[in-house]
Amino acid sequence: MSPQRLALRTVLLGRPRTVLAVLVIAASLSALDLFAGHIASNRARLEYRAVIGDRLGHLAVQRPRGKHDNRAPMFDQEEAARIRQLVEGTAGVLLLLPQMSVGGLASTGERSALFHGEGVDSGTPADAPGKLKAGVRNGIAVSIGHARTLGLRNGSNVTLTGAAPDAPGRPLSAEVVDIFSTAGLNPDARSVLMPFEMAQSLLDTQRTERFVIFLSNPEQMEEKRDELRRALISGGVAAEVRTWKEQSQTFIVEEKTAKVSFDSVAGMAFAVIAAAIAATISMNAFERRREVGTLRALGMRNVSVFLMFAAEALWMTAIGVVVSLVASGLIAWVVNRAALSYSAHHALRPAPMLVELDLNRMAMAVVTVMAVALLAALVPAFKAARGGIADALA
Structure with missing residues (x-):
């Protein structure tokens, strides 16, 4: 069986630690997606205010x-x-x-x-x-x-x-x-x-x-x-x-602030994801050392062991990404429906700010988190691949 299929089988077994890691990845990415959507919504508000409200035009x-x-x-x-x-x-x-x-x-x-x-x-x-x-x-x-x-x-x-x-x-x-x-x-x-x-x-x-x-x-x-x-x-x-954008001083200041805020939130989210993946892969490799030793005794090479644990991290991240996209879209839909319903019943009050999803930043987050997952899994996967067969089966 190929290392990738073994990794997918391990993830699909649904062990509590693996499920928890997937949920941490999904929650972190969902929070990052919604924060990026908040920035996009605020940017649209600033654009309307500058172009129409302040009469700056495009x-x-x-x-x-x-x-x-x-x-x-x-x-x-x-x-x-x-x-x-x-x-x-x-x-x-x-x-x-x-x-x-x-x-x-x-x-x-x-x-x-x-x-x-x-x-x-x-x-x-x-x-x-x-x-x-x-x-x-x-x-x-x-x-x-x-x-x-x-x-x-x-x-x-x-x-x-x-x-x-x-x-x-x-x-x-x-x-x-x-x-x-x-x-x-x-x-x-x-x-x-x-x-x-x-x-x-x-x-x-x-x-x-x-x-x-x-x-x-x-x-x-x-x-x-x-x-x-x-x-x-x-x-x-x-x-x-x-x-x-060049004429509106308010936009220039708030755009710089938004970039710093997004980078800070993204850094924290990726740090949490990296820690969750590194800890999960390390514990999985420790608990499955007999399994790894048996596979090595049956002819699996060190590189295949390394690829198996690296692929396991990528599969967990991929599932977390899918869950986060569904969760972000669902949360945005619920919030927007509630906001529109509230504004319809309170027509004299200002319209609420709707939640948008920044697809460009979401795509960048997906690519980045896959790279972070691979880097976080390198050390525990390398240690698992270097282990001796006799020590693993002892």
């Missing part, structure tokens, strides 16, 4: 920033028209929207406060916070916090005065058409949203700060960025194309 075209100045120079009208032509002619571009950051003073006559606003295009995705009315040229959307500070509500009038280092302040009368929540958004989220042309008027300019691009297929983001870079260079436009 890609942004803007001037390169200076080394000592965070303010990037803007595009003139000719360059803006050329960028529109080049980007809108690229396949896969769903929306191309101009944006302009603007700051200054907001005053109601009784109260005043500084504001950090943004001029946006009317074509902004409908689920983005802050709604502007298409027919109201001076209509603005104000955050809840800013509205409370100034005592504003829908229909209120307020005077905005833009502040620019190279232009005099220009006051404009505005009407509040929407009050939106900034909960869950970037801490530096804009407090005032206004039509793009109004932002230009406040800064007394016809230039455009940046263009935000929404893609029909976000998975092609890197590919489209390279394509747009080449198109802009060939069109003679000095600009850089940045992804939402």
